[in-house]
Amino acid sequence: xxxxxxxxxxxxxxxxxxxxxxxxxxxxSRAETKRVDGFVCANSVTTIYYWAEKVINGAAADTAVKxxxxxxxxxxxxxxxxxxxxxxxxxxxxxxxxYQSAIAAGIDCIITRDKRGFKKAIxxxxxxxxxxxxxxG
Numbered sequence: 001x002x003x004x005x006x007x008x009x010x011x012x013x014x015x016x017x018x019x020x021x022x023x024x025x026x027x028x029s030r031a032e033t034k035r036v037d038g039f040v041c042a043n044s045v046t047t048i049y050y051w052a053e054k055v056i057n058g059a060a061a062d063t064a065v066k067x068x069x070x071x072x073x074x075x076x077x078x079x080x081x082x083x084x085x086x087x088x089x090x091x092x093x094x095x096x097x098x099y100q101s102a103i104a105a106g107i108d109c110i111i112t113r114d115k116r117g118f119k120k121a122i123x124x125x126x127x128x129x130x131x132x133x134x135x136x137g
């Protein structure tokens with residue numbers, strides 16, 4: 001199964017968000033142990049770096065980006081993806097970029113804390129980390 005992890009799930013883990021990091025960590029570990037084929041969107045990588053640097057420090061941001069890109073493949077964001085997003089009636093711009101990037105990469109499932117941003121997702125599952133773990137992800 002090809003699984004794309006939303007930015008917020010990765011940040012749950014690196015920022016050790018109370019009440020969220022455990023399920024997100026278990027979901028991410030499925031990619032680390034190769035139980036699923038893990039992906040992260042290119043624009044998520046820059047956001048992960050930004051928040052890790054802001055909340056912790058630059059060294060933590062470097063570590064976060066290195067770890068994520070060693071564990072997961074990175075889906076592309078290019079001009080064609082952005083043009084698709086602009087033409088859509090999106091709920092959340094960043095989530096629509098992630099969704100369109102996932103569709104282009106043939107992703108089966110997006111793991112996110114904010115399913116509202118993917119309300120109009122067609123063609124793939126959108127699950128919280130808890131839902132993903134409950135179905136044996």
